[in-house]
Amino acid sequence: MIKVTDLHKSFGATEVLKGIDAEIKEQEVLCVIGPSGSGKSTFLRCINLLEEITAGDIVIDGESLMDPKIDINELRSQVGMVFQHFNLFPHMTVLNNVTLGPMKVKGISEKDAEKLSLDLLEKVGLSDKAYVYPGSLSGGQKQRVAIARALAMSPKVMLFDEPTSALDPELVGDVLGAMKDLANEGMTMVVVTHEMGFAREMGDRVLFMDEGKIMEEGRPEDIFDNPQHKRTQEFLSKLL
Amino acid sequence: MIENFTEIFTSPHWVNTLPFILKGLQLTLIVTFVGVFFGFILGSIFGLARLSKSKVIYGIATVYIEVVRGTPILVQALFLYFAVSDFFGINFTALTAGIIAIAINAGAYIAEIVRGGVEGIDKGQAEAGRSVGLSSTQTMRYIIWPQAFKRMIPPLGNQFIISLKDTSIFAVISLGEVTYLMRQYVGTTAETFVPYIMLCLAYLIITIPSMVFLRRIERRLDV
Ligand SMILES: Nc1ncnc2c1ncn2[C@@H]1O[C@H](COP(=O)(O)OP(=O)(O)O)[C@@H](O)[C@H]1O
Ligand SMILES: [Mg+2]
Numbered sequence: 313m314i315k316v317t318d319l320h321k322s323f324g325a326t327e328v329l330k331g332i333d334a335e336i337k338e339q340e341v342l343c344v345i346g347p348s349g350s351g352k353s354t355f356l357r358c359i360n361l362l363e364e365i366t367a368g369d370i371v372i373d374g375e376s377l378m379d380p381k382i383d384i385n386e387l388r389s390q391v392g393m394v395f396q397h398f399n400l401f402p403h404m405t406v407l408n409n410v411t412l413g414p415m416k417v418k419g420i421s422e423k424d425a426e427k428l429s430l431d432l433l434e435k436v437g438l439s440d441k442a443y444v445y446p447g448s449l450s451g452g453q454k455q456r457v458a459i460a461r462a463l464a465m466s467p468k469v470m471l472f473d474e475p476t477s478a479l480d481p482e483l484v485g486d487v488l489g490a491m492k493d494l495a496n497e498g499m500t501m502v503v504v505t506h507e508m509g510f511a512r513e514m515g516d517r518v519l520f521m522d523e524g525k526i527m528e529e530g531r532p533e534d535i536f537d538n539p540q541h542k543r544t545q546e547f548l549s550k551l552l
Numbered sequence: 553m554i555e556n557f558t559e560i561f562t563s564p565h566w567v568n569t570l571p572f573i574l575k576g577l578q579l580t581l582i583v584t585f586v587g588v589f590f591g592f593i594l595g596s597i598f599g600l601a602r603l604s605k606s607k608v609i610y611g612i613a614t615v616y617i618e619v620v621r622g623t624p625i626l627v628q629a630l631f632l633y634f635a636v637s638d639f640f641g642i643n644f645t646a647l648t649a650g651i652i653a654i655a656i657n658a659g660a661y662i663a664e665i666v667r668g669g670v671e672g673i674d675k676g677q678a679e680a681g682r683s684v685g686l687s688s689t690q691t692m693r694y695i696i697w698p699q700a701f702k703r704m705i706p707p708l709g710n711q712f713i714i715s716l717k718d719t720s721i722f723a724v725i726s727l728g729e730v731t732y733l734m735r736q737y738v739g740t741t742a743e744t745f746v747p748y749i750m751l752c753l754a755y756l757i758i759t760i761p762s763m764v765f766l767r768r769i770e771r772r773l774d775v
């Protein structure tokens with residue numbers, strides 16, 4: 313569904329992604345692990361075109377992101393993104409955070425958008441919070457709203473950038489729960505995470521990134537129990 | 553000296569200046585409100601232009617802002633009222649010239665307020681907007697601007713007070729605002745002390761409540 317070929321990304325003279333090749337299949341959950349600064353976020357952000365690609369190509373559902381004729385807004389609406397720091401819109405109610413995209417991008421009527429959004433909020437366990445502002449929510453609740461907001465666009469794929477890293481430990485479970493539900497429904501997902509338990513349980517495949525390259529990839533049990541690459545071994549041993 | 557003091561309290565000028573103060577203050581407020589209103593429109597346009605990726609748009613906005621901020625408003629008013637009207641053969645009334653001068657002058661400062669307000673919004677907000685598929689214009693309109701505007705309110709209020717005081721220089725183009733009328737009063741009565749105290753009070757009666765009000769808003773926005 314998504315094919316990444318020899319992806320390079322530089323910020324000025326610093327090359328952050330040094331040739332990434334990856335494929336994400338439909339309904340697959342791909343977990344990306346690796347040390348901080350290895351380029352995991354940048355990789356996700358390239359898939360959503362939040363960063364301009366320096367070289368290489370990403371093809372989503374047959375459409376190349378390098379094609380100058382591509383409608384970036386249309387593409388982004390099909391790729392959901394969940395950020396580490398939630399990035400909810402603080403000046404809008406929870407409900408309006410979710411309805412904004414469907415109404416403004418897809419032109420859905422307010423009534424239909426609200427119905428859709430209330431369903432999604434219920435799904436992430438937050439229907440009672442629809443009319444409050446994000447400021448009054450806990451981190452775990454905020455992140456579930458962010459998931460609902462992304463889902464409201466009916467994306468083909470969901471990207472998660474360390475969705476639980478900014479949460480208090482006792483709130484991590486709720487967010488991972490919502491992600492598991494999503495995975496079980498067959499959503500295609502790319503998840504950058506430090507939650508090895510989640511990667512092991514839900515991941516169909518795990519990518520280990522280091523210094524802008526994919527060092528190792530494979531099924532979770534292979535990566536975690538029998539890592540081949542020295543850097544992977546070092547990284548995993550530090551986590552334990 | 554002592555004699556002067558007793559005279560002050562019994563001076564008829566406290567009352568006699570009042571009609572001129574009220575009449576002048578009206579015009580002062582009109583020029584300020586209308587001028588700052590258009591200044592806000594100019595400031596929003598040029599403030600956003602300063603954030604543009606296009607070097608040309610950024611350049612034009614920068615020239616405007618720096619030229620205005622780098623010259624005194626008195627000179628700007630003289631230029632507009634005398635030089636521009638001569639050169640292009642347009643006859644401004646003093647009122648029009650005053651409003652345009654305030655608009656152009658406040659616009660440059662407001663542009664910087666707008667730029668600062670927009671830049672102060674976390675980049676993640678725009679990214680979240682873009683990632684649900686909003687265009688950059690929609691992201692500005694629905695997400696960035698409403699949040700940035702809230703932060704702009706205190707400095708905008710401040711600019712309003714500055715512009716209000718700036719209108720006093722339009723006495724040089726014979727705009728009949730409050731300072732001009734008081735100078736005329738002084739010219740015809742040869743009395744200086746009381747009329748100029750009244751003039752100070754006329755400004756303070758607007759500026760001090762405005763400042764108190766602003767501080768209150770500021771405190772509320774902080775929470
Ligand atoms: N906008 C940017 N400008 C310059 N350097 C950046 C930018 N974004 C990320 N980087 C650099 O790219 C590298 C990879 O960052 P990132 O993708 O955030 O890593 P990770 O998510 O794995 O921690 C880091 O060294 C970071 O400093
Ligand atoms: Mg990161």
